[in-house]
Every structure is written in structure tokens, then in C-alpha cells.
Amino acid sequence: MEAAVIYAREHGDLKVPFTFRVPTVDNQEAEGEGWPASLAGFPLGQWTADARRFYARGDMDEDRIVQLEKLGMIWSHFDVAWEEGLSAARGWAAEHGHLLAPLDATFQGAAVGIWLKNARAAARKAQENEQRRAEGLPVESSAGALSDTRRDQLEEIDASWCPSWPVTWQRSFHLVRMHLDAGEALPTEAGDVLRQGEDLGRWVQSVRLGWDQLTGVQQWMCEQVLGITPATEDEKPKSRRTQADKWSANLVAARQFFEREGHLQVPRKHVETVLSQDGREDQYRLGAWVNNQRSRAAALSSERMEQLSKVGLRWT
Numbered sequence: 001m002e003a004a005v006i007y008a009r010e011h012g013d014l015k016v017p018f019t020f021r022v023p024t025v026d027n028q029e030a031e032g033e034g035w036p037a038s039l040a041g042f043p044l045g046q047w048t049a050d051a052r053r054f055y056a057r058g059d060m061d062e063d064r065i066v067q068l069e070k071l072g073m074i075w076s077h078f079d080v081a082w083e084e085g086l087s088a089a090r091g092w093a094a095e096h097g098h099l100l101a102p103l104d105a106t107f108q109g110a111a112v113g114i115w116l117k118n119a120r121a122a123a124r125k126a127q128e129n130e131q132r133r134a135e136g137l138p139v140e141s142s143a144g145a146l147s148d149t150r151r152d153q154l155e156e157i158d159a160s161w162c163p164s165w166p167v168t169w170q171r172s173f174h175l176v177r178m179h180l181d182a183g184e185a186l187p188t189e190a191g192d193v194l195r196q197g198e199d200l201g202r203w204v205q206s207v208r209l210g211w212d213q214l215t216g217v218q219q220w221m222c223e224q225v226l227g228i229t230p231a232t233e234d235e236k237p238k239s240r241r242t243q244a245d246k247w248s249a250n251l252v253a254a255r256q257f258f259e260r261e262g263h264l265q266v267p268r269k270h271v272e273t274v275l276s277q278d279g280r281e282d283q284y285r286l287g288a289w290v291n292n293q294r295s296r297a298a299a300l301s302s303e304r305m306e307q308l309s310k311v312g313l314r315w316t
Contacts, residue, residue: 003044004071006034013072015080020045052077082150085115090157096196097178099158100171119154120162122146165218171196172203176226186227204228209236247304249274253284255311264312266290 003022008014022035022042051068054060055075074080088110093099095107105113126145133139154161163170175195180186187193192201207214207222211230214222222228241249253272258264266272270287293300293308297315300308309315 001067002036003039003042004048004068006039007044008071010034013074014048014068015072015074015084016045016048048073085110085112085119086150086153088112089116089154093157098171098174099154099161100163100167100174102168102171102197116161119146119150120167123151123154123162126151165215169203169218172198172200173221173226176200176204180226249282250284250286250289251307251311253286254290254308254313257286258311262312264290264308264314 004014004016007016007020020043022039022044024040051060051073052075055065074083088107089099089101089112092101092105092107092112099116101113101116103113103117105111105116122144123146126142126147129139129142129145151162160170160174175198176186179193179195179200184193186204187201188204190199190202190205194200204226207228208231211219253274254264254266256274257266257270257272266287268287268291270285272284272286274282274284276282290313293304293313294315297305305315
């Protein structure tokens, strides 16, 4: 018990690694660090693990339980792992300003990103169970579901730690908000601003161009909190035409030529100008295209061959 008291005084708790033994150093040095020479080599980690087993079996008297709990004893190994993960999460959040860590994030060697991913999965399991209960449906098991207490602990660090949408989206949202709170302008171009490995300008662009794919809540957050508006039609990139679209456009040019000339004997270098629906003049190298269709006749579908025949294409 004496070793436990000293360890708790030095570390603030009794989260003793299983392999920990009281240092076997020079007596004077050990005593200077708070360890009396008489305890040198004592297997405190094993002793703590044994204490947890005695507690679990009900073989520990109440006085000893009270003594150990005052020293910061955590009885469950799962609870120990949770407390260690929570401590690392707090440390990471203190450094970065949020708890939306990427998957590979670490803090003092602890895999915070993976720990948070597992915590989010547990939170969603709890949410699913709550939904089933609300609908009067049976809940098979609560195993693996995050308790309300643990969820509250994480929300105290960052209320947005477990968003309904991808964490990467929420992280960029938070970083843009931090950027604006610092008095900076909204980044709108890729490469303008990089924060914690995120390209904020690229994210803003993706939000504006993908506005219709966002939920109503996300749209409200972007518009009201960040001042982001959806891209106008003029700002949206023109969709790339498929090969089928290009073929159909050339067929329109061929039909226009046929209706004007009465045949489709197009000079090889001829360029046909077609007025599009929006008033744009599109030009097509119709002579080369017609010759290409004739040479590829064996590969054309019967439908396309019929369409070309109707506009006067001679195959031989």
C-alpha cells in the first residue's frame, strides 16, 4: 500500500503499467525521488492488477476499497483504457483547438485518431439503440454502445466531436471558422490557406460547387456561420461531353449540311458551323468526321448506320 501511495503522489493516479516495479536505484537517489530503499524492486504493476482481481471477486474489504479509490484507482481495465484515451484526446484538442482529429493523429504516442474513430462508432451504436427504443423496437444488445457519461466527457472537450457527416468535412469547417475568427478573409482558391494539413480554399470551393449535396444543417452552417454561398451557374464548371454526346453533335452538323446541300458529299477540310441553343456558334470538322464514319462502318452500330444513311451518307 505504501508503494501505491507514493506512486499516486508522483503521478496523480494509480494507472500503473503492469510491468512497473519500484526503481532499484541507489538508496539515496530513490529516497530523493520519494521511493524508500525498502521498496526497491516491488512489482507495483502486478500488485495493482491483483487488487483489481480481488475487487472483481468481492474479496476486498471496504476500507481498502476506499483507500485505493482515494488514490485514483480505476477498477476496470476498460475504464483505464478509456481514461487514458480521454486524457490523450484532451491533450490533442488543447493543441489543435478541436477534437476532429484525422485517423493518424497521435498525442504523446497515443493513437488519438483511432481512439476517436472507435468512440464515434460506439456513439452511433448508442444512438441507433435509442432510436429503436423510441420506435418500440427491441434492442438486441447495448454492448459496444457509448454511455451518456462518456459522451458528455467528449462533448465537454468539443461539442462537434461526432458529426452526422464526415469528420473531414467538419474539421475543415472548424478550421475555416478559426481562420475567420482571426480576422482573415474567407479563402476561395485552392492553395490560398493551409491549416493543419487541410486546404481551406479547396474545401470552400467544394462546398460551393457541391451545395446541393449538403444537408440543410450543413448549408445553414456554411451560409450563416462562414458566409459561404452556393456557386452560381456561371461559376460551375461545364460538364465534359461524352463520346456519345460528341457523336450526336456531329450528326446534327451533318443533318444541317444535308438539309442545306441536299447531299453529304462533304469536302474533307470542310468545317460546319452550328448555332447552339444558347446562341453560341460551335464549329465541327465535318469533312473529317464523315470520312471517319465511312472508314469505321464495320464498327458502327446498326442504329448509327441508319441515322447516317438518312442524312445522305454514301458508304462506298
